[in-house]
Amino acid sequence: xxxxxxxxxxxxxxxxxxxxxLVALAIAFLIAKAGAKSAAGLxxxxxxxxxxxxxxxxx
Amino acid sequence: MNWxxxxxxxxxxxxxFVEALTIVLAVGTVEGYRPxxxxxxxxxxxxxxxxxxxxxxxxxxxxINVLRGIIGVLLLLFGVKWLRKAILRFSGKKALHDExxxxxxxxxxxxQNQGNTFAAQATAFNGVFLEGLEVVVIxxxxxxxxxxxxxxxxxxAIGLVLVxxxxxxxxxxxxxxxxxxxxxxxxxxxxxFGSFWAGESLGVVWPYQDASILLLIAGYLAASxxxxxxxxxxxxxxxxxx
Numbered sequence: 001x002x003x004x005x006x007x008x009x010x011x012x013x014x015x016x017x018x019x020x021x022l023v024a025l026a027i028a029f030l031i032a033k034a035g036a037k038s039a040a041g042l043x044x045x046x047x048x049x050x051x052x053x054x055x056x057x058x059x
Numbered sequence: 060m061n062w063x064x065x066x067x068x069x070x071x072x073x074x075x076f077v078e079a080l081t082i083v084l085a086v087g088t089v090e091g092y093r094p095x096x097x098x099x100x101x102x103x104x105x106x107x108x109x110x111x112x113x114x115x116x117x118x119x120x121x122x123i124n125v126l127r128g129i130i131g132v133l134l135l136l137f138g139v140k141w142l143r144k145a146i147l148r149f150s151g152k153k154a155l156h157d158e159x160x161x162x163x164x165x166x167x168x169x170x171q172n173q174g175n176t177f178a179a180q181a182t183a184f185n186g187v188f189l190e191g192l193e194v195v196v197i198x199x200x201x202x203x204x205x206x207x208x209x210x211x212x213x214x215x216a217i218g219l220v221l222v223x224x225x226x227x228x229x230x231x232x233x234x235x236x237x238x239x240x241x242x243x244x245x246x247x248x249x250x251x252f253g254s255f256w257a258g259e260s261l262g263v264v265w266p267y268q269d270a271s272i273l274l275l276i277a278g279y280l281a282a283s284x285x286x287x288x289x290x291x292x293x294x295x296x297x298x299x300x301x
Contacts, residue, residue, distance in 0.1 A: 010193065011136040014143060021139050025132065025257050032262035040263040044254045045275060049282035052139060056146045056286055057293075 014059075020051035061207035063272055067248040068214030071197045074241050075190040076222035081158050082186030084226070085165035090179035098183025105184075106191045113199060123206070124260055130204040131257025137196065138249030145243035146283055150290035155239050197249075204256045247283065251275035 012018045024047030032040040079099075086095035121129075147153040165182075172178045194215055202211035255265060255272050265271035 006189070006192075010196065011133060011140065013140040017139055017143060018136050021135050022132070025135070025261060028258055028263055029261040032264075037262060037264035038266055040261070041254075041258050041265050041271065044258050044263070045278050048135070048139065048250065048254060049279065052143060052146065052282065053286050053289075055143055056150070056152075057290060059147060059152060 014055050017051055017055040020054070021048055024048045024051065060213075061205050061210040063248075063252070063269075064201045064205050064207045064210040065214040067245065067252065068197055068201055068211040069218045070241050071218075071245040071249070072194045072215040073218035073222055074238055074245060075193045076219055077158060077238060078161070079187045079190035080222055080226045081162050082165055082190075083183050085162050085169060086179045086183045086186075089166055089169040089173060090176055094176045094180040095183045098180040098185075099187045101180075102184045102187035102191060105188060106195055109192075110195050110199065113195070127204045127256045128260030130200040131253050131255070131260055133196070133253070134200050134204070134249050135253025135257050137200075138246055138251070138253045140246075141242055142246030142250050142279070142283060145239065145246045146286050146290075148239055149243065150287045151294065152290065156242070158238065201252065204252070243283070247276055247279045250279050 024044050027047060028040040028044045031043050083095050083099055086098065144153065148155050169179060169182065198208075198211045198215050202208035205211075251272055254275055259265065267274070
């Protein structure tokens with residue numbers, strides 16, 4: 001299972017930040033489904049930037 | 060030629076090649092270049108097999124929209140990881156990466172096991188394989204999502220040639236390469252590409268199509284700059300209060 005850990009470490013440093021990035025995509029998906037397809041892109045940017053802010057200030 | 064992909068692959072691969080070179084040079088310095096080069100060659104072969112299997116599998120069996128979604132998510136995770144580290148380094152919360160220091164640390168560790176050529180070869184193999192794996196991820200993900208394999212491979216190959224040439228000339232770790240700045244730029248590019256492709260596969264319509272990538276790059280750059288300055292300001296205020 002060591003290789004699995006290596007693959008995980010390749011993509012994830014701060015698990016909270018990784019989860020928040022996935023949440024950003026989930027929110028964008030819901031917004032796009034609701035019809036606001038252009039606003040969904042802005043949601044990704046805002047949530048990812050906000051997550052970076054949260055993750056780095058609480059390190 | 061997709062210039063976004065070429066530049067991103069060139070910068071990201073160069074950073075990884077510099078780190079791999081430091082490890083190979085450390086092994087070569089302590090145990091000689093034979094085990095260092097043997098470990099490197101084996102790692103390159105292992106990576107070539109892995110890339111061929113993954114590349115063929117990915118290209119032939121996964122539809123492009125699904126592929127962009129998966130790759131977008133992976134690139135976004137990869138990008139925010141790099142960007143977070145870069146922000147912490149530039150705000151002074153994490154030490155800047157120093158190749159000369161990394162080289163000394165590796166040499167010190169190898170000297171404790173001096174005479175064990177198998178361990179030296181394994182160190183070179185692990186270093187090149189792990190750093191190379193990141194290059195494979197970057198080339199495969201960016202190449203397939205943008206359907207721009209030649210640009211991704213060319214960018215990475217230019218990076219390899221530049222780093223190898225500098226390494227051969229200097230025969231020392233490339234501590235003058237602005238690695239921290241490059242990591243910052245790459246983190247921003249990967250996060251922007253990841254946001255773009257993952258969003259597109261989830262139904263997001265980006266204004267101005269591909270040009271939105273430039274808007275995302277500018278946006279993440281501005282956000283990162285704001286975060287770095289706010290952390291620095293907060294730390295100064297804390298020092299003043301203390």
